[in-house]
Amino acid sequence: MLCRIGAFLRALAGEVSRGPLMVLAGMLVLVGLSEPALAVVKDPALCFGDAKVAADRRIAACSVIAEDVTGASSLRAKAYFFRAMALDDNQDWDGAIADYGEVIALDPKQTSAYFNRGTDWSNKGDDDRAISDFNIVISLEPSASDAYSSRGSAFLRKGKVDAAILDFQQAIEADPQNGRAHAELGSALAVTGEQEKAIAAYDEAIRIDPTDVTALINRGIAHAAKGGFDRAIADYDTALGIDPR
Structure with missing residues (x-):
């Protein structure tokens, strides 16, 4: 599997502080209520933080941010990107491809999303779609x-x-x-x-x-x-x- 970070994370450097590779932020916690619903305190460390976080935990944390339609587009794009990488860790190529598509819909010039989606098309054996995504990366960079x-x-x-x-x-x-x-x-x-x-x-x-x-x-x-x-x-x-x- 190819490198899956690159320009997208560099473009997000102004959002929050970061380590050498991963964008870092605070903790995400779910607070139980007496009501049937859960109140969510958004703090994105589980989504954007330590690379050692288990894929399933990262997916859950990123989902809260990515699927919040009231959130900032840049933050949601970042959450979809990190969730896609966690899905890649689980070899869920279809799920990752869908999430990279969400990143692209929110920010059509994020080359890393096209590159990673192209890599996943290759993982699925669809070289024509892979080539199409790599074409876009090359046109942008x-x-x-x-x-x-x-x-x-x-x-x-x-x-x-x-x-x-x-x-x-x-x-x-x-x-x-x-x-x-x-x-x-x-x-x-x-x-x-x-x-x-x-x-x-x-x-x-x-x-x-x-x-x-x-x-x-x-x-x-x-x-x-x-x-x-x-x-x-x-x-x-x-x-x-x-x-x-």
Whole structure:
């Protein structure tokens, strides 16, 4: 699963104080009454706070804020976004997609919502809708390296190898340290039979992340395809040392 925070949270920095990644705020509590209804004291820490909060608790806390139609649009959008990420933690792709749609309805220029929704369409195997969302991210943020690499992966799954290669190259141009883009470029080049170029791309991915088991295995496959069996075995041994499974 891809990174799911990014520009949306940066855009909300003025709302409340925040930690290194998560937007922070106060506590949310439900106060029981003698009446049949519950009075809600809104304090959004369970929604926006500690990443260790259980997904179900976060979903409940965010629901109170997101579904309050009297609340500020920016606060409701933020609550839908955090609830969607909690739904992602539960692998409820449909629920998360719906919530990212609510974020977009409230603020159509939140690139992270489009990116995350595109990722969830990919999780559901709907690459056409994923590509559509990644297109919007790129139109709003032309330097979004992760959006290019994610769209490239969707193109590659659809067999559109040339489009995938172009996207991986653009991802690398936007962020040369995007290891996933280098690794996926290697996979796309391997499909075309350009094993030397594929190996060079895997080399760069492994330089960026020496524990990238998938890149190690794929580089081993590319070496084997060229008859370099000793190098292939060395890559497989390294991969096994990182993950014996």
